[in-house]
């Protein structure tokens with residue numbers, strides 16, 4: 449009340465110009481918190497708009513996703529804070545050329561440990577044949593072998609094996625740069641997060657938080673180490689493609705190689 453009384457006394461004796469200045473300052477101070485609230489509400493609305501509905505409207509042409517990320521799948525769901533994750537969906541023609549790139553956010557379901565959501569299919573592709581390449585920050589891209597065709601008026605659920613964590617810098621390669629970037633983003637950073645920010649200044653911290661628990665720490669480092677080791681072993685020990693006749697009836701008889709058949713991708 450002391451401040452208010454002094455303000456009233458000041459206004460009684462102040463010139464009209466000074467009174468106007470004080471009133472203008474009070475209006476600005478009052479408007480600031482309101483501006484912050486409005487900005488927060490707008491951000492929430494934008495985030496909501498970027499999150500597709502899990503169930504597309506009847507009759508629509510859409511892809512319905514039910515995707516897993518391996519580090520999320522192996523983490524206690526109650527520890528996961530990053531329930532909304534960005535995915536990049538590339539539609540490829542039969543020659544493998546990218547004909548459309550779609551960005552979407554999918555929502556983590558703690559019961560199924562899968563990310564779900566739907567994406568309307570662009571009209572130009574509703575009668576086309578295509579397959580999908582799917583990527584999420586921090587994870588290697590995975591491409592379906594299944595060809596989707598003539599989806600006009602229909603929905604198609606896309607379920608794949610969990611994407612593999614480890615591509616922190618998003619170049620679809622596994623190398624020392626992924627380690628350096630994760631360490632830079634982590635609580636053990638020694639470069640003040642310099643390498644954690646890419647050339648455009650964008651932070652890669654979300655990508656480095658492989659298990660979505662809100663921290664980049666020893667757990668993420670262990671996941672990265674394990675996955676890159678397994679990936680390197682697969683690269684140095686090429687498997688033998690599984691002959692299709694092994695899965696037909698009658699079945700052919702071919703001896704399995706010592707390194708085993710390549711796992712069926714999807």
Ligand SMILES: [Ca+2]
Nearest residue numbers: 615617619621
């Ligand atoms: Ca990489």
Ligand SMILES: [Ca+2]
Nearest residue numbers: 657659661663
């Ligand atoms: Ca983490």
